[in-house]
Amino acid sequence: MSNTTxxxxxxxxxxxIKAAVEQLAKEEGISLNQFVAMAVAEKLTALNTAKFFADRKNRADFAAFRDILTREGGEPPREDDKLLD
Structure with a gap:
């Protein structure tokens, strides 16, 4: 990680946990500090991604989505198409 501050x-x-982290950091060829910083960054990314998709879900218009799925026209299902439960 190359932050200036x-x-x-x-x-x-x-x-x-410290022993396990030290071992993994050694295997990766990085310092314990770098390993912990990367782990925290990965966790932040995962939480922000989950929040992004939750926010998108809350803005979704499910009635419009249903209308699109049930509209007339389009192509019929292919022979190998399957319904998922």
Whole structure:
């Protein structure tokens, strides 16, 4: 990670987790600090992605979606099309 500014944060980890993280960081060829920073960044990304899709779902117009799915016209289903439960 190449940020020009950073802050320190005293982090307390259970010994077993710290040992596992140290081992994984060593295998990746990075420092413990880099590993923890990347793990936090990945978690933030996952949470922000989940929020993005929840926000999109809340804006969805399901009546319009249903109208589109049931409208006349279009192509008939192919022989190999299947309904999913």
């Amino acid at each position: 950073s802050n320190t944060y005293p982090l307390r980890l259970p010994r077993s």
